[in-house]
Amino acid sequence: MTATESPAAAPSADEPADTPARVIPDALPLQPEDPPRVGEFWLRGRLGANAAGYLYTAADETGQDAVVAMMTEGSADDAAARDRFVHAVDALPEDVVLAHNGADDDDLALWAAFGPIRADDGTSAAADERLLAERRGEEVLSAVLMDRIPQAGRLRGPDFRHYWENRRRPGLFRIWPLPWPNALRPASWAALWWALAAMALIMAVAVFLAWLLFRNAEPLDPPPVVPTPTNTVTVTITPTTPPPGTESPDPTASPTPGTPNPTGTSSATPTDPNDRF
Template sequence: MSKQPSTPGAGPTWPGLELTPTWPDDPVKVGDFWLDGRVVTRPSGVAWAAHGDGLLHPTRQEETDPDHKVILVQLSEGAAADKAARDRFAGLVNQLHIDVVLARGGHEQDQGRLGRRFRNEDDDPVDPDEDHPLAPWVALAYAGDDGLVRLADDLLAQVDLLDLPHLGRPAGPDFRLHWIDRNRPGTNRIWPLPWPGRYDRAGWVTILVSWLLMLLMAAIAVIIAILVFRNAPPQAPPPQAGQTASPGGTGSATATLSPSPGGTPTATSSPSPSPGDTPSGGGTPTPPSRL
């Protein structure tokens, strides 16, 4: 009988183990394991308490038990980008007992004595920045004590070399790794939540349905725009300079000069008759006076 898939934030309890909450930069999931909290934080990487997702991997045809409690150790951004740090981490993992290493993954972690524990993640959601390889990680099977926490701290300490004693008499500047300040978590896969209540990766059906919905909404918006603007009344052009629109038709104003009592001519305007207008009073229209 298959078990129900586990969910983030609803993992097993960790009695006797001091956990701190995950940070905003921490991934939700690494490989096949949901992260429950931090247990070790060093410049070379982070160790989390984690549990299996309970899902069947489509490529390996292998299911990760949700009851599997692990201490997951992953290199930081700076250590994962350094070839020497990756090699030190891989060599330390290959020296561990095979029963301790439940799974491993990341860049250049499929070689050595425990290369059989490597889990391929090529069919998992991909990070947008594909130029940076996935950060190396290893999942250590938790046996109920804090011995694995000390082991995880020792692994990371041998990668960043900060706890090594001085050899000989100190002279000159201290040795400092060039990536020691880049201590953010390394590159991981992005696990979207495609639907409420679901915690597996989005399939092609979900992506196809989302695209069809987007096209449908765009078509409805175009149709609504056509229906709204097709019956709009036509707009008359604005009158040109020197012309005014008459109520009964099109008329123009003619400016004339007439003498004023003071002897100074003033300009007056009289509308010129339009073709459809008739003069009032029964007389003939007088021509405009001239100065």
């Protein structure tokens, strides 16, 4: 998190004194677990990280650049680490701390924004302000980690480690207002509108194909049964009637004498009273 010297930009005797001598280092891209926004600052990239927290490059709604220091979930859950963060921020001059959240946000990670940082106009003054803000953020996180406290006496025994050092994900944060769609750039807006147009076209084609498939479909026979509000189903049975001019045979009627039995069995009534079948 230090500036890189640019040999090509070093001033010479033939160049004016205000020639840019430093180049602001590029920040690493944000990771999926990084918050897109804390407070009124939109995060743009990572500048550094350790077990105590992260350093981000950020800008507010007006375009004012800043460096944001934010605690990890491990350090944010430790009351002593939170106190060290608050005391380190309070020890800085008021004009260099642009904003910070309250120490009473027990469920959120503490963060602080440092500046002011002028826009990168290619001069060394802008790079110096950026580096100075980074150094302030590093000092705050180092106070949480206590890695710059001078050792008193000789080293004995195992090295000291905080119990929360392995929990290095960014701490809990609250986003309000929501980052979408305010954080979209013009190119992102174009991609969003193209995606919405493609979705609308796909839905229209799907509806058209469904209409082509089912426009000539015959109605169901019998129609589907729709339950009533009382969860009862009414089924209407239509009896079949014989064609006009014909009579339906009665299976219980006995054959007329002299008429042949079509089944070929005897039509005589049994005389045995015990023979009922």
